[in-house]
Amino acid sequence: MPNGTDWIVLGDQAARLRVxxxxxxxEDHWIPTWLEISVNGRPNDGPDPEGFARVEVNRNGVPRLVEFAFRASDPESQGIRQADFREVEVSALVEELVAGFTFRAQRGPDGESIVEPPLEGSDAYLEALRFIGRRRAGRTSRDITPELLERVARVYRSNIDRHPTKAVEHHFQVSQRMAAEYVSRARKRGLLPPTKRGQKRA
Structure with missing residues (x-):
């Protein structure tokens, strides 16, 4: 079992969580490397069974359910039922759990770091949910949106004295070719100035 973290009691103490x-x-998302949740009993039908789940996130940011268990400890209970398994939606469990603790750090107009907590139902949570869903589905390539290109331009400019395209490649976890495509599109949108071959301009 992991050390160094305490259980967080949720709601009416029917569940506990460790992160x-x-x-x-x-990119600019911070994803915990593992989460564990323990649920005590059925919400509306007695004390059993207890449920436990562990989700782990690999270095590519893909969360996986690696452990799941029910335990019926009350000898007078009905024990574990088929309905308990049918009620488990693995994708929803994994994605909603991880999204609730995935933070996105953005730069403010003065360069300060802004982190919006992914509170359930908030825009930050919904964005984190979409991001985690894409990771699990294997759709790691993303739409090249105006917002993305603005972020590309910021990363490029902040690394202009070193290797700006390489910085884009590392920041967005894309190939060298895709990083160059991002930079090219940012220039076409006027987010970066035109450049001559062999010259860097930002």
């Missing part, structure tokens, strides 16, 4: 203090960083 890793280590994160996988992809």
């Amino acid at each position: 890793s203090r280590e994160y996988v960083v992809l």
Whole structure:
């Protein structure tokens, strides 16, 4: 069992949660490397069974359900029923759990770091949910939106004295070719100035 983290009691103490203090960083998203949840009993039907789940996130930011268990400890209960298994939606369990603890760090107009907590139902949570869903579905390539290109331009400009395209490649976890495509599209949108071959301009 992981050490160094305490259980967080949720709601009316029907569930407890533990979250890793280590994160996988992809683009500007910070994803915990593991989470565990323990649920005590059925919400509306007695004390059993107890449920436990562990989700782990690999270095590519893909969360996986690696452990799941029911336990019926009350000898007078009905024990574990088929309905208990039918009620488990693995994708929803994994994605909603991880999204609730995935933080996105953005730069403010003055360059300060802004982190919006992914509170359930908030825009930050819904964005994290979409991001985690794409990771699990294997759709790691993303739409090249105006917002993405603005972020590309910021990363490029902040690394202009070193290797700006390489910085884009590493920041967004894309291939060298795709990083160059991002930079090219940012230039076409006027987010970066035109450049001559062999020259860097930002």
